[in-house]
Amino acid sequence: MSKFSTISYSVGSLLFLISCSFSIYYGYKVITHDLPKEQKTVEKYNYHFVLVPEEMDNEYWKLVEKGAKDAAKKYGVLLEYAGPKQANIDDHVKTIEMSAASKVDGIMTQGLSDEQFTPLINRVVSSGIPVVTVDTDAANSRRLAYIGTDNYYAGYLAGKALIADTFGKVNVAIITGSFYANHMQQRVKGFEDAVKREKRINIIAVEESEISRVKAAEKANHILQEHPEVTAFFGTSALDGIEIAHVVTKYHKQKQIYIIGFDTLPETLGFIREGTIHATVVQEPYQMGYGAVKMMIDLLKGNKVPTIVHTDTKIIRKSDLPVSNQDRKAVDK
Structure with a gap:
Protein backbone atom coordinates (compact mmCIF):
# COMPACT_ATOMS: atom_id res chain seq x y z
CA MET A 1 0.00 0.00 0.00
CA SER A 2 1.43 3.38 -0.95
CA LYS A 3 1.97 6.16 1.53
CA PHE A 4 -0.78 8.16 -0.17
CA SER A 5 -3.21 5.26 0.12
CA THR A 6 -2.34 4.82 3.77
CA ILE A 7 -3.01 8.48 4.48
CA SER A 8 -6.26 8.40 2.51
CA TYR A 9 -7.40 5.30 4.40
CA SER A 10 -6.51 6.90 7.76
CA VAL A 11 -8.36 10.14 6.90
CA GLY A 12 -11.38 8.20 5.65
CA SER A 13 -11.46 6.11 8.80
CA LEU A 14 -11.23 9.24 10.94
CA LEU A 15 -14.09 10.92 9.05
CA PHE A 16 -16.21 7.76 9.38
CA LEU A 17 -15.61 7.64 13.12
CA ILE A 18 -16.44 11.35 13.47
CA SER A 19 -19.59 10.84 11.40
CA CYS A 20 -20.62 7.88 13.54
CA SER A 21 -19.93 9.86 16.70
CA PHE A 22 -22.20 12.71 15.53
CA SER A 23 -24.88 10.25 14.43
CA ILE A 24 -24.81 8.45 17.77
CA TYR A 25 -24.79 11.74 19.69
CA TYR A 26 -27.66 13.37 17.81
CA GLY A 27 -29.54 10.11 17.59
CA TYR A 28 -29.24 9.78 21.37
CA LYS A 29 -30.40 13.38 21.86
CA VAL A 30 -33.50 12.84 19.72
CA ILE A 31 -34.43 9.58 21.46
CA THR A 32 -33.90 10.90 24.95
CA HIS A 33 -35.80 14.07 24.06
CA ASP A 34 -38.81 12.07 22.87
CA LEU A 35 -38.85 9.62 25.76
CA PRO A 36 -40.22 10.74 29.15
CA LYS A 37 -37.77 10.74 32.02
CA GLU A 38 -40.11 8.56 34.07
CA GLN A 39 -43.06 6.37 33.30
CA LYS A 40 -46.31 8.30 33.65
CA THR A 41 -49.10 6.70 35.66
CA VAL A 42 -52.19 6.09 33.53
CA GLU A 43 -55.26 7.14 35.47
CA LYS A 44 -58.07 4.63 35.52
CA TYR A 45 -61.69 5.70 35.68
CA ASN A 46 -64.77 3.77 36.63
CA TYR A 47 -67.14 5.87 34.51
CA HIS A 48 -67.16 8.61 31.86
CA PHE A 49 -69.80 11.35 32.34
CA VAL A 50 -70.57 14.59 30.51
CA LEU A 51 -72.04 17.68 32.20
CA VAL A 52 -73.72 20.03 29.70
CA PRO A 53 -74.38 23.53 31.12
CA GLU A 54 -76.59 26.26 29.72
CA GLU A 55 -73.43 28.28 29.08
CA MET A 56 -69.89 27.32 30.04
CA ASP A 57 -68.60 30.76 31.04
CA ASN A 58 -71.48 31.47 33.43
CA GLU A 59 -70.29 31.91 37.04
CA TYR A 60 -73.31 30.02 38.36
CA TRP A 61 -72.53 27.01 36.17
CA LYS A 62 -68.91 27.13 37.22
CA LEU A 63 -70.17 26.33 40.73
CA VAL A 64 -72.20 23.40 39.39
CA GLU A 65 -69.05 22.22 37.60
CA LYS A 66 -66.98 22.54 40.80
CA GLY A 67 -69.40 20.32 42.71
CA ALA A 68 -69.49 17.76 39.90
CA LYS A 69 -65.68 17.69 39.60
CA ASP A 70 -65.21 17.21 43.33
CA ALA A 71 -67.61 14.25 43.28
CA ALA A 72 -65.95 12.87 40.14
CA LYS A 73 -62.54 12.98 41.80
CA LYS A 74 -63.86 11.19 44.87
CA TYR A 75 -65.63 8.41 42.96
CA GLY A 76 -63.18 7.83 40.11
CA VAL A 77 -65.18 9.42 37.30
CA LEU A 78 -63.83 11.02 34.12
CA LEU A 79 -65.97 14.15 33.88
CA GLU A 80 -66.23 16.34 30.79
CA TYR A 81 -67.72 19.84 31.06
CA ALA A 82 -68.92 20.76 27.58
CA GLY A 83 -71.56 23.01 26.04
CA PRO A 84 -72.22 26.43 24.49
CA LYS A 85 -70.00 29.31 25.61
CA GLN A 86 -73.08 31.51 25.62
CA ALA A 87 -76.67 30.32 25.98
CA ASN A 88 -77.73 28.73 22.70
CA ILE A 89 -80.27 25.93 22.66
CA ASP A 90 -79.13 24.54 19.29
CA ASP A 91 -75.51 24.23 20.46
CA HIS A 92 -76.75 22.70 23.71
CA VAL A 93 -78.70 20.04 21.79
CA LYS A 94 -75.70 19.31 19.53
CA THR A 95 -73.45 18.79 22.56
CA ILE A 96 -75.86 16.23 24.01
CA GLU A 97 -76.13 14.44 20.65
CA MET A 98 -72.33 14.29 20.28
CA SER A 99 -71.94 13.01 23.83
CA ALA A 100 -74.48 10.27 23.18
CA ALA A 101 -72.75 9.35 19.90
CA SER A 102 -69.45 8.92 21.76
CA LYS A 103 -71.13 6.35 24.05
CA VAL A 104 -70.38 8.00 27.38
CA ASP A 105 -71.70 6.28 30.51
CA GLY A 106 -74.02 9.11 31.54
CA ILE A 107 -75.16 12.62 30.59
CA MET A 108 -76.13 15.38 33.03
CA THR A 109 -77.90 18.38 31.52
CA GLN A 110 -80.62 20.96 31.87
CA GLY A 111 -84.05 20.18 30.48
CA LEU A 112 -84.49 23.59 28.93
CA SER A 113 -87.37 23.16 26.49
CA ASP A 114 -90.06 20.47 26.40
CA GLU A 115 -90.35 20.77 22.62
CA GLN A 116 -86.66 20.09 21.91
CA PHE A 117 -85.35 18.36 25.00
CA THR A 118 -88.06 15.78 25.72
CA PRO A 119 -87.65 13.85 22.44
CA LEU A 120 -83.87 14.26 22.58
CA ILE A 121 -83.59 12.89 26.12
CA ASN A 122 -85.96 10.05 25.20
CA ARG A 123 -83.71 9.05 22.28
CA VAL A 124 -80.58 9.16 24.44
CA VAL A 125 -82.15 7.03 27.19
CA SER A 126 -83.48 4.57 24.58
CA SER A 127 -79.90 4.14 23.33
CA GLY A 128 -78.90 2.90 26.79
CA ILE A 129 -77.32 6.10 28.18
CA PRO A 130 -78.88 7.38 31.42
CA ALA A 161 -90.34 38.50 49.82
CA LEU A 162 -91.52 41.47 47.76
CA ILE A 163 -94.85 41.46 49.60
CA ALA A 164 -93.08 41.41 52.99
CA ASP A 165 -90.54 44.10 52.09
CA THR A 166 -92.85 46.67 50.47
CA PHE A 167 -95.97 48.63 51.34
CA GLY A 168 -98.51 50.67 49.38
CA LYS A 169 -98.96 50.43 45.64
CA VAL A 170 -96.14 48.58 43.82
CA ASN A 171 -95.67 48.38 40.05
CA VAL A 172 -93.41 45.46 39.19
CA ALA A 173 -91.39 44.74 36.06
CA ILE A 174 -89.93 41.26 35.50
CA ILE A 175 -86.81 40.57 33.46
CA THR A 176 -86.42 36.86 32.80
CA GLY A 177 -83.51 35.05 31.24
CA SER A 178 -85.61 33.20 28.69
CA PHE A 179 -89.22 32.89 27.60
CA TYR A 180 -88.72 29.29 26.39
CA ALA A 181 -86.66 27.76 29.23
CA ASN A 182 -88.71 25.69 31.67
CA HIS A 183 -87.00 26.95 34.82
CA MET A 184 -87.47 30.60 33.86
CA GLN A 185 -91.13 30.00 33.05
CA GLN A 186 -91.63 28.36 36.43
CA ARG A 187 -89.94 31.21 38.31
CA VAL A 188 -92.15 33.79 36.64
CA LYS A 189 -95.27 31.68 37.26
CA GLY A 190 -94.41 31.18 40.94
CA PHE A 191 -93.83 34.91 41.39
CA GLU A 192 -97.09 35.79 39.64
CA ASP A 193 -99.06 33.34 41.78
CA ALA A 194 -97.50 34.71 44.98
CA VAL A 195 -98.53 38.31 44.30
CA LYS A 196 -101.78 37.89 42.35
CA ARG A 197 -104.03 38.25 45.41
CA GLU A 198 -102.28 41.43 46.51
CA LYS A 199 -104.36 44.19 44.93
CA ARG A 200 -101.67 46.76 45.69
CA ILE A 201 -99.11 44.90 43.53
CA ASN A 202 -99.33 45.06 39.74
CA ILE A 203 -97.05 43.37 37.20
CA ILE A 204 -96.80 45.83 34.31
CA ALA A 205 -94.04 44.36 32.12
CA VAL A 206 -92.24 41.06 31.49
CA GLU A 207 -89.14 41.18 29.27
CA GLU A 208 -86.53 38.61 28.13
CA SER A 209 -82.76 39.08 28.58
CA GLU A 210 -81.61 35.93 26.73
CA ILE A 211 -79.15 35.28 29.62
CA SER A 212 -77.16 38.29 28.42
CA ARG A 213 -75.78 41.17 30.47
CA VAL A 214 -76.18 43.56 27.54
CA LYS A 215 -79.77 42.50 26.85
CA ALA A 216 -80.70 42.65 30.55
CA ALA A 217 -79.38 46.23 30.77
CA GLU A 218 -81.17 47.18 27.55
CA LYS A 219 -84.47 45.78 28.82
CA ALA A 220 -84.15 47.49 32.22
CA ASN A 221 -83.34 50.79 30.53
CA HIS A 222 -86.29 50.40 28.14
CA ILE A 223 -88.68 49.58 30.97
CA LEU A 224 -87.69 52.65 32.99
CA GLN A 225 -88.16 54.87 29.93
CA GLU A 226 -91.49 53.33 28.92
CA HIS A 227 -92.82 52.81 32.46
CA PRO A 228 -91.51 55.54 34.78
CA GLU A 229 -94.12 54.36 37.29
CA VAL A 230 -92.12 51.15 37.97
CA THR A 231 -91.24 50.81 41.66
CA ALA A 232 -89.94 47.23 41.74
CA PHE A 233 -88.00 44.74 39.61
CA PHE A 234 -87.67 40.96 39.74
CA GLY A 235 -84.74 39.43 37.83
CA THR A 236 -85.11 35.67 37.34
CA SER A 237 -81.50 34.88 36.38
CA ALA A 238 -78.21 35.72 38.07
CA LEU A 239 -77.28 38.36 35.48
CA ASP A 240 -80.71 40.02 35.34
CA GLY A 241 -80.64 41.38 38.89
CA ILE A 242 -77.09 42.67 38.50
CA GLU A 243 -77.83 44.60 35.30
CA ILE A 244 -81.11 45.95 36.70
CA ALA A 245 -79.07 47.30 39.61
CA HIS A 246 -76.58 48.97 37.24
CA VAL A 247 -79.38 50.71 35.33
CA VAL A 248 -81.26 51.77 38.46
CA THR A 249 -78.01 53.24 39.79
CA LYS A 250 -77.50 55.11 36.51
CA TYR A 251 -80.89 56.76 36.97
CA HIS A 252 -80.15 57.44 40.68
CA LYS A 253 -83.31 55.59 41.71
CA GLN A 254 -81.83 53.25 44.31
CA LYS A 255 -84.13 54.65 47.00
CA GLN A 256 -87.25 54.56 44.84
CA ILE A 257 -87.00 51.08 43.30
CA TYR A 258 -87.04 47.72 45.06
CA ILE A 259 -84.99 44.95 43.39
CA ILE A 260 -85.05 41.23 44.05
CA GLY A 261 -82.64 39.07 42.09
CA PHE A 262 -81.39 35.52 41.80
CA ASP A 263 -78.26 33.78 43.08
CA THR A 264 -75.30 35.03 45.10
CA LEU A 265 -72.63 36.08 42.63
CA PRO A 266 -70.09 38.45 44.23
CA GLU A 267 -71.50 41.40 42.28
CA THR A 268 -75.01 40.63 43.54
CA LEU A 269 -73.80 40.51 47.15
CA GLY A 270 -72.02 43.83 46.64
CA PHE A 271 -75.25 45.46 45.48
CA ILE A 272 -77.09 43.96 48.45
CA ARG A 273 -74.52 45.34 50.89
CA GLU A 274 -74.86 48.83 49.43
CA GLY A 275 -78.67 48.58 49.43
CA THR A 276 -79.34 48.68 45.67
CA ILE A 277 -80.53 45.06 45.52
CA HIS A 278 -82.81 44.37 48.47
CA ALA A 279 -83.03 40.57 48.35
CA THR A 280 -82.00 37.59 46.26
CA VAL A 281 -83.04 33.97 45.86
CA VAL A 282 -80.28 31.59 46.95
CA GLN A 283 -79.77 28.29 45.14
CA GLU A 284 -77.20 25.55 45.75
CA PRO A 285 -75.35 24.98 42.45
CA TYR A 286 -72.41 23.17 44.07
CA GLN A 287 -74.83 20.76 45.75
CA MET A 288 -76.54 20.15 42.39
CA GLY A 289 -73.30 19.25 40.61
CA TYR A 290 -72.00 17.01 43.38
CA GLY A 291 -75.34 15.27 43.82
CA ALA A 292 -75.83 14.70 40.08
CA VAL A 293 -72.60 12.72 39.81
CA LYS A 294 -73.44 10.62 42.84
CA MET A 295 -76.97 9.96 41.55
CA MET A 296 -75.62 8.85 38.18
CA ILE A 297 -73.23 6.38 39.82
CA ASP A 298 -76.07 4.96 41.93
CA LEU A 299 -78.22 4.55 38.82
CA LEU A 300 -75.47 2.68 36.98
CA LYS A 301 -74.99 0.41 39.98
CA GLY A 302 -78.69 -0.37 40.02
CA ASN A 303 -79.35 1.41 43.29
CA LYS A 304 -82.69 3.09 43.94
CA VAL A 305 -82.56 6.85 43.35
CA PRO A 306 -85.31 9.42 44.07
CA THR A 307 -86.89 10.69 40.87
CA ILE A 308 -86.74 14.30 42.10
CA VAL A 309 -84.30 15.83 44.58
CA HIS A 310 -84.92 19.51 45.31
CA THR A 311 -81.87 21.35 46.60
CA ASP A 312 -82.15 24.10 49.22
CA THR A 313 -83.71 27.44 48.27
CA LYS A 314 -84.09 30.54 50.43
CA ILE A 315 -84.20 34.34 50.39
CA ILE A 316 -81.38 36.44 51.81
CA ARG A 317 -81.21 40.16 52.53
CA LYS A 318 -78.47 42.47 53.75
CA SER A 319 -79.20 41.51 57.37
CA ASP A 320 -78.35 37.87 56.50
CA LEU A 321 -74.87 38.68 55.20
CA PRO A 322 -71.76 38.63 57.37
CA VAL A 323 -70.48 42.09 58.27
CA SER A 324 -67.75 43.15 55.84
CA ASN A 325 -64.59 45.08 56.81
CA GLN A 326 -65.99 48.12 55.00
CA ASP A 327 -69.17 47.94 57.10
CA ARG A 328 -67.11 47.65 60.29
CA LYS A 329 -65.12 50.77 59.35
CA ALA A 330 -68.34 52.67 58.67
CA VAL A 331 -69.71 51.68 62.11
CA ASP A 332 -66.42 52.67 63.81
CA LYS A 333 -66.62 56.15 62.27
Whole structure:
Protein backbone atom coordinates (compact mmCIF):
# COMPACT_ATOMS: atom_id res chain seq x y z
CA MET A 1 0.00 0.00 0.00
CA SER A 2 1.43 3.38 -0.95
CA LYS A 3 1.97 6.16 1.53
CA PHE A 4 -0.78 8.16 -0.17
CA SER A 5 -3.21 5.26 0.12
CA THR A 6 -2.34 4.82 3.77
CA ILE A 7 -3.01 8.48 4.48
CA SER A 8 -6.26 8.40 2.51
CA TYR A 9 -7.40 5.30 4.40
CA SER A 10 -6.51 6.90 7.76
CA VAL A 11 -8.36 10.14 6.90
CA GLY A 12 -11.38 8.20 5.65
CA SER A 13 -11.46 6.11 8.80
CA LEU A 14 -11.23 9.24 10.94
CA LEU A 15 -14.09 10.92 9.05
CA PHE A 16 -16.21 7.76 9.38
CA LEU A 17 -15.61 7.64 13.12
CA ILE A 18 -16.44 11.35 13.47
CA SER A 19 -19.59 10.84 11.40
CA CYS A 20 -20.62 7.88 13.54
CA SER A 21 -19.93 9.86 16.70
CA PHE A 22 -22.20 12.71 15.53
CA SER A 23 -24.88 10.25 14.43
CA ILE A 24 -24.81 8.45 17.77
CA TYR A 25 -24.79 11.74 19.69
CA TYR A 26 -27.66 13.37 17.81
CA GLY A 27 -29.54 10.11 17.59
CA TYR A 28 -29.24 9.78 21.37
CA LYS A 29 -30.40 13.38 21.86
CA VAL A 30 -33.50 12.84 19.72
CA ILE A 31 -34.43 9.58 21.46
CA THR A 32 -33.90 10.90 24.95
CA HIS A 33 -35.80 14.07 24.06
CA ASP A 34 -38.81 12.07 22.87
CA LEU A 35 -38.85 9.62 25.76
CA PRO A 36 -40.22 10.74 29.15
CA LYS A 37 -37.77 10.74 32.02
CA GLU A 38 -40.11 8.56 34.07
CA GLN A 39 -43.06 6.37 33.30
CA LYS A 40 -46.31 8.30 33.65
CA THR A 41 -49.10 6.70 35.66
CA VAL A 42 -52.19 6.09 33.53
CA GLU A 43 -55.26 7.14 35.47
CA LYS A 44 -58.07 4.63 35.52
CA TYR A 45 -61.69 5.70 35.68
CA ASN A 46 -64.77 3.77 36.63
CA TYR A 47 -67.14 5.87 34.51
CA HIS A 48 -67.16 8.61 31.86
CA PHE A 49 -69.80 11.35 32.34
CA VAL A 50 -70.57 14.59 30.51
CA LEU A 51 -72.04 17.68 32.20
CA VAL A 52 -73.72 20.03 29.70
CA PRO A 53 -74.38 23.53 31.12
CA GLU A 54 -76.59 26.26 29.72
CA GLU A 55 -73.43 28.28 29.08
CA MET A 56 -69.89 27.32 30.04
CA ASP A 57 -68.60 30.76 31.04
CA ASN A 58 -71.48 31.47 33.43
CA GLU A 59 -70.29 31.91 37.04
CA TYR A 60 -73.31 30.02 38.36
CA TRP A 61 -72.53 27.01 36.17
CA LYS A 62 -68.91 27.13 37.22
CA LEU A 63 -70.17 26.33 40.73
CA VAL A 64 -72.20 23.40 39.39
CA GLU A 65 -69.05 22.22 37.60
CA LYS A 66 -66.98 22.54 40.80
CA GLY A 67 -69.40 20.32 42.71
CA ALA A 68 -69.49 17.76 39.90
CA LYS A 69 -65.68 17.69 39.60
CA ASP A 70 -65.21 17.21 43.33
CA ALA A 71 -67.61 14.25 43.28
CA ALA A 72 -65.95 12.87 40.14
CA LYS A 73 -62.54 12.98 41.80
CA LYS A 74 -63.86 11.19 44.87
CA TYR A 75 -65.63 8.41 42.96
CA GLY A 76 -63.18 7.83 40.11
CA VAL A 77 -65.18 9.42 37.30
CA LEU A 78 -63.83 11.02 34.12
CA LEU A 79 -65.97 14.15 33.88
CA GLU A 80 -66.23 16.34 30.79
CA TYR A 81 -67.72 19.84 31.06
CA ALA A 82 -68.92 20.76 27.58
CA GLY A 83 -71.56 23.01 26.04
CA PRO A 84 -72.22 26.43 24.49
CA LYS A 85 -70.00 29.31 25.61
CA GLN A 86 -73.08 31.51 25.62
CA ALA A 87 -76.67 30.32 25.98
CA ASN A 88 -77.73 28.73 22.70
CA ILE A 89 -80.27 25.93 22.66
CA ASP A 90 -79.13 24.54 19.29
CA ASP A 91 -75.51 24.23 20.46
CA HIS A 92 -76.75 22.70 23.71
CA VAL A 93 -78.70 20.04 21.79
CA LYS A 94 -75.70 19.31 19.53
CA THR A 95 -73.45 18.79 22.56
CA ILE A 96 -75.86 16.23 24.01
CA GLU A 97 -76.13 14.44 20.65
CA MET A 98 -72.33 14.29 20.28
CA SER A 99 -71.94 13.01 23.83
CA ALA A 100 -74.48 10.27 23.18
CA ALA A 101 -72.75 9.35 19.90
CA SER A 102 -69.45 8.92 21.76
CA LYS A 103 -71.13 6.35 24.05
CA VAL A 104 -70.38 8.00 27.38
CA ASP A 105 -71.70 6.28 30.51
CA GLY A 106 -74.02 9.11 31.54
CA ILE A 107 -75.16 12.62 30.59
CA MET A 108 -76.13 15.38 33.03
CA THR A 109 -77.90 18.38 31.52
CA GLN A 110 -80.62 20.96 31.87
CA GLY A 111 -84.05 20.18 30.48
CA LEU A 112 -84.49 23.59 28.93
CA SER A 113 -87.37 23.16 26.49
CA ASP A 114 -90.06 20.47 26.40
CA GLU A 115 -90.35 20.77 22.62
CA GLN A 116 -86.66 20.09 21.91
CA PHE A 117 -85.35 18.36 25.00
CA THR A 118 -88.06 15.78 25.72
CA PRO A 119 -87.65 13.85 22.44
CA LEU A 120 -83.87 14.26 22.58
CA ILE A 121 -83.59 12.89 26.12
CA ASN A 122 -85.96 10.05 25.20
CA ARG A 123 -83.71 9.05 22.28
CA VAL A 124 -80.58 9.16 24.44
CA VAL A 125 -82.15 7.03 27.19
CA SER A 126 -83.48 4.57 24.58
CA SER A 127 -79.90 4.14 23.33
CA GLY A 128 -78.90 2.90 26.79
CA ILE A 129 -77.32 6.10 28.18
CA PRO A 130 -78.88 7.38 31.42
CA VAL A 131 -79.75 11.08 31.67
CA VAL A 132 -80.00 13.11 34.88
CA THR A 133 -81.40 16.64 34.59
CA VAL A 134 -79.69 19.34 36.67
CA ASP A 135 -80.98 22.79 37.67
CA THR A 136 -83.88 22.55 35.20
CA ASP A 137 -86.10 19.49 34.86
CA ALA A 138 -87.60 17.83 31.81
CA ALA A 139 -90.40 16.19 33.76
CA ASN A 140 -92.21 14.84 30.68
CA SER A 141 -89.15 13.04 29.36
CA ARG A 142 -87.65 9.66 30.24
CA ARG A 143 -84.83 11.22 32.25
CA LEU A 144 -84.03 8.99 35.20
CA ALA A 145 -83.80 11.70 37.86
CA TYR A 146 -83.71 15.44 38.49
CA ILE A 147 -81.62 17.36 41.02
CA GLY A 148 -81.94 21.11 41.44
CA THR A 149 -84.11 24.00 42.54
CA ASP A 150 -87.88 23.79 42.73
CA ASN A 151 -88.11 26.73 40.34
CA TYR A 152 -91.81 27.42 40.88
CA TYR A 153 -91.19 27.56 44.63
CA ALA A 154 -88.18 29.84 44.11
CA GLY A 155 -90.32 32.32 42.16
CA TYR A 156 -93.05 32.03 44.79
CA LEU A 157 -90.51 32.85 47.53
CA ALA A 158 -89.39 35.92 45.57
CA GLY A 159 -93.00 37.12 45.34
CA LYS A 160 -93.56 36.62 49.05
CA ALA A 161 -90.34 38.50 49.82
CA LEU A 162 -91.52 41.47 47.76
CA ILE A 163 -94.85 41.46 49.60
CA ALA A 164 -93.08 41.41 52.99
CA ASP A 165 -90.54 44.10 52.09
CA THR A 166 -92.85 46.67 50.47
CA PHE A 167 -95.97 48.63 51.34
CA GLY A 168 -98.51 50.67 49.38
CA LYS A 169 -98.96 50.43 45.64
CA VAL A 170 -96.14 48.58 43.82
CA ASN A 171 -95.67 48.38 40.05
CA VAL A 172 -93.41 45.46 39.19
CA ALA A 173 -91.39 44.74 36.06
CA ILE A 174 -89.93 41.26 35.50
CA ILE A 175 -86.81 40.57 33.46
CA THR A 176 -86.42 36.86 32.80
CA GLY A 177 -83.51 35.05 31.24
CA SER A 178 -85.61 33.20 28.69
CA PHE A 179 -89.22 32.89 27.60
CA TYR A 180 -88.72 29.29 26.39
CA ALA A 181 -86.66 27.76 29.23
CA ASN A 182 -88.71 25.69 31.67
CA HIS A 183 -87.00 26.95 34.82
CA MET A 184 -87.47 30.60 33.86
CA GLN A 185 -91.13 30.00 33.05
CA GLN A 186 -91.63 28.36 36.43
CA ARG A 187 -89.94 31.21 38.31
CA VAL A 188 -92.15 33.79 36.64
CA LYS A 189 -95.27 31.68 37.26
CA GLY A 190 -94.41 31.18 40.94
CA PHE A 191 -93.83 34.91 41.39
CA GLU A 192 -97.09 35.79 39.64
CA ASP A 193 -99.06 33.34 41.78
CA ALA A 194 -97.50 34.71 44.98
CA VAL A 195 -98.53 38.31 44.30
CA LYS A 196 -101.78 37.89 42.35
CA ARG A 197 -104.03 38.25 45.41
CA GLU A 198 -102.28 41.43 46.51
CA LYS A 199 -104.36 44.19 44.93
CA ARG A 200 -101.67 46.76 45.69
CA ILE A 201 -99.11 44.90 43.53
CA ASN A 202 -99.33 45.06 39.74
CA ILE A 203 -97.05 43.37 37.20
CA ILE A 204 -96.80 45.83 34.31
CA ALA A 205 -94.04 44.36 32.12
CA VAL A 206 -92.24 41.06 31.49
CA GLU A 207 -89.14 41.18 29.27
CA GLU A 208 -86.53 38.61 28.13
CA SER A 209 -82.76 39.08 28.58
CA GLU A 210 -81.61 35.93 26.73
CA ILE A 211 -79.15 35.28 29.62
CA SER A 212 -77.16 38.29 28.42
CA ARG A 213 -75.78 41.17 30.47
CA VAL A 214 -76.18 43.56 27.54
CA LYS A 215 -79.77 42.50 26.85
CA ALA A 216 -80.70 42.65 30.55
CA ALA A 217 -79.38 46.23 30.77
CA GLU A 218 -81.17 47.18 27.55
CA LYS A 219 -84.47 45.78 28.82
CA ALA A 220 -84.15 47.49 32.22
CA ASN A 221 -83.34 50.79 30.53
CA HIS A 222 -86.29 50.40 28.14
CA ILE A 223 -88.68 49.58 30.97
CA LEU A 224 -87.69 52.65 32.99
CA GLN A 225 -88.16 54.87 29.93
CA GLU A 226 -91.49 53.33 28.92
CA HIS A 227 -92.82 52.81 32.46
CA PRO A 228 -91.51 55.54 34.78
CA GLU A 229 -94.12 54.36 37.29
CA VAL A 230 -92.12 51.15 37.97
CA THR A 231 -91.24 50.81 41.66
CA ALA A 232 -89.94 47.23 41.74
CA PHE A 233 -88.00 44.74 39.61
CA PHE A 234 -87.67 40.96 39.74
CA GLY A 235 -84.74 39.43 37.83
CA THR A 236 -85.11 35.67 37.34
CA SER A 237 -81.50 34.88 36.38
CA ALA A 238 -78.21 35.72 38.07
CA LEU A 239 -77.28 38.36 35.48
CA ASP A 240 -80.71 40.02 35.34
CA GLY A 241 -80.64 41.38 38.89
CA ILE A 242 -77.09 42.67 38.50
CA GLU A 243 -77.83 44.60 35.30
CA ILE A 244 -81.11 45.95 36.70
CA ALA A 245 -79.07 47.30 39.61
CA HIS A 246 -76.58 48.97 37.24
CA VAL A 247 -79.38 50.71 35.33
CA VAL A 248 -81.26 51.77 38.46
CA THR A 249 -78.01 53.24 39.79
CA LYS A 250 -77.50 55.11 36.51
CA TYR A 251 -80.89 56.76 36.97
CA HIS A 252 -80.15 57.44 40.68
CA LYS A 253 -83.31 55.59 41.71
CA GLN A 254 -81.83 53.25 44.31
CA LYS A 255 -84.13 54.65 47.00
CA GLN A 256 -87.25 54.56 44.84
CA ILE A 257 -87.00 51.08 43.30
CA TYR A 258 -87.04 47.72 45.06
CA ILE A 259 -84.99 44.95 43.39
CA ILE A 260 -85.05 41.23 44.05
CA GLY A 261 -82.64 39.07 42.09
CA PHE A 262 -81.39 35.52 41.80
CA ASP A 263 -78.26 33.78 43.08
CA THR A 264 -75.30 35.03 45.10
CA LEU A 265 -72.63 36.08 42.63
CA PRO A 266 -70.09 38.45 44.23
CA GLU A 267 -71.50 41.40 42.28
CA THR A 268 -75.01 40.63 43.54
CA LEU A 269 -73.80 40.51 47.15
CA GLY A 270 -72.02 43.83 46.64
CA PHE A 271 -75.25 45.46 45.48
CA ILE A 272 -77.09 43.96 48.45
CA ARG A 273 -74.52 45.34 50.89
CA GLU A 274 -74.86 48.83 49.43
CA GLY A 275 -78.67 48.58 49.43
CA THR A 276 -79.34 48.68 45.67
CA ILE A 277 -80.53 45.06 45.52
CA HIS A 278 -82.81 44.37 48.47
CA ALA A 279 -83.03 40.57 48.35
CA THR A 280 -82.00 37.59 46.26
CA VAL A 281 -83.04 33.97 45.86
CA VAL A 282 -80.28 31.59 46.95
CA GLN A 283 -79.77 28.29 45.14
CA GLU A 284 -77.20 25.55 45.75
CA PRO A 285 -75.35 24.98 42.45
CA TYR A 286 -72.41 23.17 44.07
CA GLN A 287 -74.83 20.76 45.75
CA MET A 288 -76.54 20.15 42.39
CA GLY A 289 -73.30 19.25 40.61
CA TYR A 290 -72.00 17.01 43.38
CA GLY A 291 -75.34 15.27 43.82
CA ALA A 292 -75.83 14.70 40.08
CA VAL A 293 -72.60 12.72 39.81
CA LYS A 294 -73.44 10.62 42.84
CA MET A 295 -76.97 9.96 41.55
CA MET A 296 -75.62 8.85 38.18
CA ILE A 297 -73.23 6.38 39.82
CA ASP A 298 -76.07 4.96 41.93
CA LEU A 299 -78.22 4.55 38.82
CA LEU A 300 -75.47 2.68 36.98
CA LYS A 301 -74.99 0.41 39.98
CA GLY A 302 -78.69 -0.37 40.02
CA ASN A 303 -79.35 1.41 43.29
CA LYS A 304 -82.69 3.09 43.94
CA VAL A 305 -82.56 6.85 43.35
CA PRO A 306 -85.31 9.42 44.07
CA THR A 307 -86.89 10.69 40.87
CA ILE A 308 -86.74 14.30 42.10
CA VAL A 309 -84.30 15.83 44.58
CA HIS A 310 -84.92 19.51 45.31
CA THR A 311 -81.87 21.35 46.60
CA ASP A 312 -82.15 24.10 49.22
CA THR A 313 -83.71 27.44 48.27
CA LYS A 314 -84.09 30.54 50.43
CA ILE A 315 -84.20 34.34 50.39
CA ILE A 316 -81.38 36.44 51.81
CA ARG A 317 -81.21 40.16 52.53
CA LYS A 318 -78.47 42.47 53.75
CA SER A 319 -79.20 41.51 57.37
CA ASP A 320 -78.35 37.87 56.50
CA LEU A 321 -74.87 38.68 55.20
CA PRO A 322 -71.76 38.63 57.37
CA VAL A 323 -70.48 42.09 58.27
CA SER A 324 -67.75 43.15 55.84
CA ASN A 325 -64.59 45.08 56.81
CA GLN A 326 -65.99 48.12 55.00
CA ASP A 327 -69.17 47.94 57.10
CA ARG A 328 -67.11 47.65 60.29
CA LYS A 329 -65.12 50.77 59.35
CA ALA A 330 -68.34 52.67 58.67
CA VAL A 331 -69.71 51.68 62.11
CA ASP A 332 -66.42 52.67 63.81
CA LYS A 333 -66.62 56.15 62.27
